[in-house]
Amino acid sequence: MKQTEWTPLDRNAIARRVAQDIPEGWYVNLGIGVPTLVADNVPPDREVVFHAENGILGIGPAPEPGKVNPWLINAGKQHITLVSGGAYFHHADSFSMIRGRHLDLCVLGAYEVSAGGDLANWARSSHDTAPAVGGAMDLAVGANRVWVAMQHVTKEGAPRLVERCSYPLTTMSCVKRIYTDLAVIDVTPQGFAVREIIEGLSFEALQDMTGAPLMRPDPA
């Protein structure tokens, strides 16, 4: 492999970059993995309300050791806290918020995203040994914006941004923006449009690690 002069963002740095783009007042659902880290990266003076599928609005920071409330978990089954102004509700109401288009944003992890915005994030094959879908399809269809936070390539170096998803689809044409460890990329009607590249990485090198054509960042 050739000498590189760039360092990919770590998981927390991807989350921090996503958090920068979330304005005050949005209602946001965060998926499992890197997306979960986004909450802690929103500045504390910016009021963003985080939703959990299992009936919570107003997720706060992780509890301090010794102060865990065993009754309060998020959709990833991790213990959480509730902020002032938070609320509890049942599952049908919770998914009415999702499916009824009340969420401003959902940030999800993914195996693959296609140039048309198709999302594959729930199963690795149609013969998964123990498939599980959870709320992924509801969120991908229902949130007003779907952003993906993920690694740009697989552990083996294969692109995750592709022409067509090879993994089973979660939802067609739903992803609007992708935050990877290498770039921020919008899904546009014309395909993937690069908005930002990490320092030191060339457009051409990024294109080499991407499975579909990229459009150059707008010089403006």
Place this chain on the structure above:
Amino acid sequence: MIDKFSPTIAEALQGIPDAATVLLGGFGAVGQANLLIEGLLETGVSNLTIVANNAGYGTVGLARLLKAGRVRKLICSYPRIVGSTIFEELYSAGKLELELVPQGTLAERMRAAGAGIPAFYTPTGANTLLSKGKETRDYAGLLHVLEQALPGDVALIEAWEADRWGNLTYREAGRNFNPVCAMAARLTIAQTQHVRELGELNPEHIVTPGIFVDRVVHVPCGDPVG
């Protein structure tokens, strides 16, 4: 005098037949009516269809029912969680039928059953493996899938407080699927952590009104573990 309290778990569970469809509240370890589920094991019923978000964990509640071979079919959104080893063994050995349902569709199918809606269209799951063979229709240019209501013969739920009319409150994330299951079953049985006198619960704070609840049993089992 209306009194929905049963003195024991065994009495609360009387009359559940083989091959019943049983709706289970709970999400992860929180809000699961584990002692009612384990009581179901004692009744000897088998060939059950279980509807639940998760497929049990460790060796309590649903995991015990699965291990004992009492479940024919599982209707579930997220069966694979940390500790769901009994489910994984049975499923990979082909000993358990699984119907995988998106979580919101699972909740809405039960809500629909409780609200007298036989089926509904939703865009969730359209163009995916999970809508294979289902009727579809375009609304506003978007493909929708026809999903059927999911009524239960029985619902087993966990409440935080209950009075003798079956009015229920829940605690924090323990609410989850419980109120939805309560309205979707012909026979709803609640285990409650606390008993309140009639009139003691603030009517503004009752989450599941007693009309959705048939039997209640006092099971002060403490905090969720898992």
